Amino acid sequence: MGYDVIIAGASFAGLAVASQLRGRVLVVEPYPIGEHQTSACATPLSVAEQLGLMDSVLGVQRRLVIHTRTSKIVVDLSGHPYCTFDYKKFCRGMAHGVSAEILHARVLGREGKRLVTTRGPFEGELFVDASGWRAVLAERKAAFLPCQRFLSFGIETVAPKAGDELGFWFDPEVLPRGFAWDFPIDLGNRIGLASYVENHRLKPPLDLFLNRWGLPRGETHGGYFPAMLPRPLSGDLFLVGDSAGQCLPLTGEGIRPAIYFGQACGAIIQRVLSGELTPEAGRQAYESFVGRHQRLYRALRFAQNLGVRLPATLTAFLLAVACAGPFLSYILPRYTAFAGVKNPHACDLGLFGINAPRDSTGP
Numbered sequence: 292m293g294y295d296v297i298i299a300g301a302s303f304a305g306l307a308v309a310s311q312l313r314g315r316v317l318v319v320e321p322y323p324i325g326e327h328q329t330s331a332c333a334t335p336l337s338v339a340e341q342l343g344l345m346d347s348v349l350g351v352q353r354r355l356v357i358h359t360r361t362s363k364i365v366v367d368l369s370g371h372p373y374c375t376f377d378y379k380k381f382c383r384g385m386a387h388g389v390s391a392e393i394l395h396a397r398v399l400g401r402e403g404k405r406l407v408t409t410r411g412p413f414e415g416e417l418f419v420d421a422s423g424w425r426a427v428l429a430e431r432k433a434a435f436l437p438c439q440r441f442l443s444f445g446i447e448t449v450a451p452k453a454g455d456e457l458g459f460w461f462d463p464e465v466l467p468r469g470f471a472w473d474f475p476i477d478l479g480n481r482i483g484l485a486s487y488v489e490n491h492r493l494k495p496p497l498d499l500f501l502n503r504w505g506l507p508r509g510e511t512h513g514g515y516f517p518a519m520l521p522r523p524l525s526g527d528l529f530l531v532g533d534s535a536g537q538c539l540p541l542t543g544e545g546i547r548p549a550i551y552f553g554q555a556c557g558a559i560i561q562r563v564l565s566g567e568l569t570p571e572a573g574r575q576a577y578e579s580f581v582g583r584h585q586r587l588y589r590a591l592r593f594a595q596n597l598g599v600r601l602p603a604t605l606t607a608f609l610l611a612v613a614c615a616g617p618f619l620s621y622i623l624p625r626y627t628a629f630a631g632v633k634n635p636h637a638c639d640l641g642l643f644g645i646n647a648p649r650d651s652t653g654p
């Protein structure tokens with residue numbers, strides 16, 4: 292017997308898609324749920340609240356401090372607090388309400404309606420790639436390179452440092468054409484670097500950065516930040532989260548978009564399963580929904596490109612202007628309201644502002 296839907300990857304995007312589906316659904320993931328963290332796991336507190344996952348929260352941050360070469364800018368986040376969370380608890384919480392079957396295997400590829408995995412082939416009707424930047428079914432280079440010359444790349448470690456605010460460094464002395472972060476968790480901080488120009492040699496600058504506080508580097512993890520919002524389809528395949536380039540440029544925030552677009556994609560696929568949409572109409576609905584979000588991606592991409600090209604003093608000046616009262620009160624609510632994650636038990640296409648296209652219903 293085949294599956295109605297097969298999803299590759301069980302992290303933020305894959306679990307968000309699965310949370311909306313009923314029917315015969317298979318999720319294929321190589322690792323036990325929540326065991327393979329690649330992220331610093333900082334996200335708006337509202338995400339954990341909406342998903343009912345407050346027990347995964349390790350710390351709440353109400354201040355953001357941006358360090359440039361010449362200044363230190365403090366942003367009050369008390370109206371839009373962020374949190375850091377425990378990846379394992381968060382993913383397991385997301386998986387809790389999911390009725391899909393989870394198979395621990397690695398997806399190797401696809402041959403028509405057959406998904407090939409390290410534990411054999413599985414037949415399916417609809418396929419979703421939520422395998423992160425690897426985009427295992429879509430092939431990463433094919434998916435991103437037409438629109439993004441360089442993929443941002445980052446690594447991080449956990450170090451025993453105290454603090455209760457989110458810290459960002461846009462300082463070429465720390466890393467040229469990139470940024471650093473310092474996010475508090477309960478026992479230490481997650482400290483990392485990301486290069487906007489696909490520089491993979493980040494361990495030496497990370498060591499120098501940690502040396503500022505005399506901190507050792509522990510184990511590191513990391514990966515790419517595909518942030519361009521290309522077409523979220525590859526043939527008949529749905530792409531969600533990092534595999535669809537849905538991470539936000541400039542800040543590298545990808546958890547919130549992965550869950551938001553994942554919930555929308557799952558809600559659309561459920562309409563296909565219930566016969567209200569043809570598969571083709573479902574793909575069109577998803578593509579046009581994602582396409583409506585280009586504006587913020589373009590704006591952040593523009594800011595990221597400025598950061599890469601401009602001298603550090605000018606970047607610092609522009610950051611100070613952007614974080615000044617009048618600009619910030621325009622930018623911050625729009626940035627934080629973007630990709631508002633929904634309560635997974637009450638997701639409806641209407642909540643995403645999606646109407647089923649006319650003449651889209653199946654026979």
Ligand SMILES: Cc1cc2nc3c(=O)[nH]c(=O)nc-3n(C[C@H](O)[C@H](O)[C@H](O)COP(=O)(O)OP(=O)(O)OC[C@H]3O[C@@H](n4cnc5c(N)ncnc54)[C@H](O)[C@@H]3O)c2cc1C
Nearest residue numbers: 300302303304330331332333398422423514532533545546
């Ligand atoms: C160092 C770093 C720090 C970051 N920090 C933050 C942060 O603090 N906040 C934030 O919002 N974003 C952050 N991001 C970005 C964020 O991690 C991603 O945007 C987000 O994880 C995307 O979710 P996803 O579900 O699409 O992909 P992922 O979380 O990458 O999940 C992909 C899943 O697919 C599975 N998979 C991989 N290959 C296969 C295969 N062959 N077969 C089956 N399954 C497979 C993986 O095991 C994994 O479970 C960070 C990224 C990096 C690199």
